[in-house]
Structures are given as C-alpha cells and as structure tokens.
Amino acid sequence: MTQLDRRALIASAAALGACSSLPREAAPDGAAVAPQDRAVEWWTWPAMPWAVQEIYAAVWMGRIATAGGLRSLPGQPLLIENRVALFHPATNRWDEGPMLPAPRHHPMMVAPGPTLWAIGGYGRSDAGDWTNATEVWSLTPGATEWAPGPALPLPQAEAVGLVHDGRVHLITGRSPGGAANGNWNDQGDVDRHLVLSGGRWETARPCPMARNSAAGAVLGEALFIAGGRTVGGGGTGRLDRYDSLMDRWETLAPIPPSAETGQQVGGGLAMVAVDGKLIAFGGEWFRPRADGGGGGVFRETWVYDPNHDVWERGPDMRTPRHGLAAVVMDGVVVAIGGGDVVSGGNATGVVEAWTPALWS
Numbered sequence: 008m009t010q011l012d013r014r015a016l017i018a019s020a021a022a023l024g025a026c027s028s029l030p031r032e033a034a035p036d037g038a039a040v041a042p043q044d045r046a047v048e049w050w051t052w053p054a055m056p057w058a059v060q061e062i063y064a065a066v067w068m069g070r071i072a073t074a075g076g077l078r079s080l081p082g083q084p085l086l087i088e089n090r091v092a093l094f095h096p097a098t099n100r101w102d103e104g105p106m107l108p109a110p111r112h113h114p115m116m117v118a119p120g121p122t123l124w125a126i127g128g129y130g131r132s133d134a135g136d137w138t139n140a141t142e143v144w145s146l147t148p149g150a151t152e153w154a155p156g157p158a159l160p161l162p163q164a165e166a167v168g169l170v171h172d173g174r175v176h177l178i179t180g181r182s183p184g185g186a187a188n189g190n191w192n193d194q195g196d197v198d199r200h201l202v203l204s205g206g207r208w209e210t211a212r213p214c215p216m217a218r219n220s221a222a223g224a225v226l227g228e229a230l231f232i233a234g235g236r237t238v239g240g241g242g243t244g245r246l247d248r249y250d251s252l253m254d255r256w257e258t259l260a261p262i263p264p265s266a267e268t269g270q271q272v273g274g275g276l277a278m279v280a281v282d283g284k285l286i287a288f289g290g291e292w293f294r295p296r297a298d299g300g301g302g303g304v305f306r307e308t309w310v311y312d313p314n315h316d317v318w319e320r321g322p323d324m325r326t327p328r329h330g331l332a333a334v335v336m337d338g339v340v341v342a343i344g345g346g347d348v349v350s351g352g353n354a355t356g357v358v359e360a361w362t363p364a365l366w367s
C-alpha cells in the first residue's frame with residue numbers, strides 16, 4: 008500500500024468512526040482518540056466488570072457475550088465463575104446476563120442464530136475442579152434463565168467451537184483418558200470433530216492433529232484450526248484447514264515462533280477472521296520442569312493471508328495474555344479478558360481492540 012493510499016484509507020475510516028457505535032478510547036484528558044491516532048496499534052475498550060480467564064465469546068444479537076471462566080487467588084480455592092457478561096455497543100458498557108446453571112471454566116460460546124449456546128467446559132465435582140462436562144445450555148432473547156440443550160456424547164473441553172452454515176462444529180480439545188474425570192491430568196488430547204445439526208451431535212472427519220487449547224475461525228467454506236498444544240509435546244503453531252464441501256483437511260503454513268522468546272505460539276491463543284484474513288494473538292508457553300518450570304505469555308499478533316499461505320507479524324497487544332476470548336464487531340477485532348501471566352496466576356478484565364483494515 009502506498010503512503011497516499013494509506014492516508015486515504017485512514018481518513019475514510021476516521022469519517023466512518025465518527026458515526027460508529029463502537030467504543031472510542033479515552034485519552035488522559037478525557038477526549039476521544041481519533042481512529043487515525045490508533046490506526047496501527049491496539050487500543051483500550053471498556054474493561055470487563057470482573058477479571059477472568061479461560062473464556063470464549065460470541066457475538067449474539069448485536070452484543071458480545073462471554074460466560075464462566077476462572078480466577079486463581081493465592082491461598083484460596085480455584086474460583087470458577089457462573090456469571091455472564093454482555094457488552095452493548097449502543098451503551099458502551101458491560102452488563103451482567105442470566106447466570107449459567109452451574110459454574111464452568113472453558114465453556115465454549117457460540118451463537119449460530121438468535122440462540123446463544125454454552126457448550127461443555129470444566130466444572131467442580133467431588134473428583135476435582137477439572138471435571139469435564141457434557142452439559143449444553145441455551146439462552147434465547149428475553150429469557151431470564153438458561154435452558155438445557157443437546158448434551159455432548161462425550162466430555163470435550165478446551166476445544167474449538169465454530170459456526171458454519173448454521174451448524175456448530177466442536178473440534179479437538181481434551182476428554183477423559185479413562186474412568187477418572189476430575190483433575191487436569193485425567194484428560195487427554197483428542198482429534199474429535201462433532202457437528203450439532205438438527206438438535207443432535209454427529210461425528211465428522213477428525214482433525215489431523217489431536218491437541219487442546221487451539222483457536223479457530225471460518226473463512227468462506229473453510230474452517231481453520233490454529234495453534235494449540237499437546238499434553239506431552241508442548242505448543243504447536245500448526246494450521247489445519249477443513250474444506251466443508253469436500254469433507255477434507257489439509258495442513259498449511261504454521262504460525263511462526265516468537266522472535267522475542269524463541270518459543271512457539273501455541274496454547275491459549277485466540278483467533279478471528281476479518282477482511283479475508285486470519286488474525287491470531289496471545290497464548291502461553293511453558294518451560295520444562297527440568298529447567299525450573301514457569302514460562303511466559305505472548306503479546307504477538309499474527310496475520311495470515313490464505314491466498315499466499317503466509318503469516319505476517321502484526322502489532323503487539325498492549326497486554327500479553329492467554330486464555331482470552333475474541334470476537335469481531337464491524338471489522339474491529341476485540342480481545343477480552345485472559346491471564347497476563349503463564350498458567351492461572353493472574354486473571355484480568357482487560358479488553359483491547361484493533362482494526363486490521365487500518366494496518367498494512
């Protein structure tokens with residue numbers, strides 16, 4: 008893009024921004040920051056009412072909806088949320104929606120139409136705080152309570168949930184490896200691909216690689232699964248594409264490793280599709296116990312061009328995070344909540360946004 012073209016695009020976006028109902032960042036003096044001042048960078052949206060990580064989100068009836076999640080506080084039991092947060096662009100604020108029937112972390116959120124679905128996730132039981140659930144709940148406009156939906160045939164959490172042609176796809180993730188189901192180590196990676204159609208779950212062609220905590224997005228007739236990690240092998244930048252018309256998977260160029268850390272962007276990332284490209288960001292990495300343990304959180308943003316099978320480095324998020332949710336509203340990418348340190352140490356309510364159309 009030439010400098011002249013870029014200036015024209017930014018000016019056009021600025022004019023549109025004056026009429027947009029989406030939030031505008033507040034400067035220290037309270038003035039709104041014009042779109043051209045944040046053309047290349049992420050900017051700050053209104054924060055969530057509470058800090059939370061290990062969440063997913065969907066755009067539902069013109070609002071952003073997210074639910075459940077967890078917080079880990081030193082010396083206290085794991086806090087598993089059942090609260091539902093709804094962001095209204097018209098009022099530029101988050102409100103609380105009807106609570107989930109039970110606390111869940113990692114509940115998958117999708118909205119294939121006027122119904123919002125919360126699928127599976129982990130809950131607390133006598134066996135532990137990582138009890139993989141099969142319950143599916145639905146919320147319709149105007150309802151004050153969630154209703155039961157078609158239960159999963161098997162527990163499947165930390166999966167990728169996508170909507171294509173009105174059907175819900177649940178791909179990869181973790182399921183109990185045996186009879187035990189209560190702790191993190193009870194779960195194993197799966198390549199399972201389920202499709203919710205006509206009120207029942209059906210089995211589709213499995214993903215080429217079993218992994219958990221991946222991210223996904225839909226472009227045209229293709230479903231993309233990116234990143235993730237395996238219990239035994241760590242993070243992977245792998246990108247797999249499912250052709251829904253041909254019922255076929257193929258593997259494409261992986262997300263590059265982080266130049267700053269040398270680590271592979273893998274588990275706990277988020278990804279969306281906008282303007283014909285994939286936008287992936289965030290995630291975490293772990294250091295082997297033999298090397299002292301620990302790890303880190305990624306701030307990188309990666310942009311994938313499916314026409315050339317190439318990833319390009321985009322602007323870094325202001326706040327590095329993993330276990331965050333993401334949606335697209337009016338061409339704006341929104342990154343919601345997440346943990347700003349590796350594992351469950353510190354959840355945030357930070358919300359940031361970026362307009363890829365203003366970047367080149």
